[in-house]
Amino acid sequence: MRGNRSRDTKPEIEVRRLLHKQGFRYRVHVRPVPGLRRTADIVFTRKRVAVFIDGCFWHRCPEHFVGSKSNTDYWGPKIAANVSRDIETNRALELAGWTVLRYWAHVPPAEIAESIATSI
Helix, strand or coil: CCCCCCCCHHHHHHHHHHHHHHHCCEEEEECCCCCCCCEEEEEECCCCEEEEEECCCCCCCCCCCCCCCCCHHHHHHHHHHHHHHHHHHHHHHHCCCCCEEEEEEECCHHHHHHHHHHHH
């Protein structure tokens, strides 16, 4: 589990590089709402946009998710809790006036950066 990064993953870094190259400035791995214990991967504070780049296994990607064949009593509820927390996070941020953008890690970074640029 130590090898699984929660921040600065390859897809995140590539998207950040592309955005920075286009002149965007942002904050990395911060809480958009101070009282909410959730951190977004990329945050545009002035525009109030929070970007999450979700891993296919950890967030149950509909295209690529394959459940664990061992220790299912642990992994099943763990992944379900992650998905539930994602929904709760979206709702809490939107109620606080934020725009939430979620992308899967398998989407090409150029597509993600383009989508973010047009959304801001």
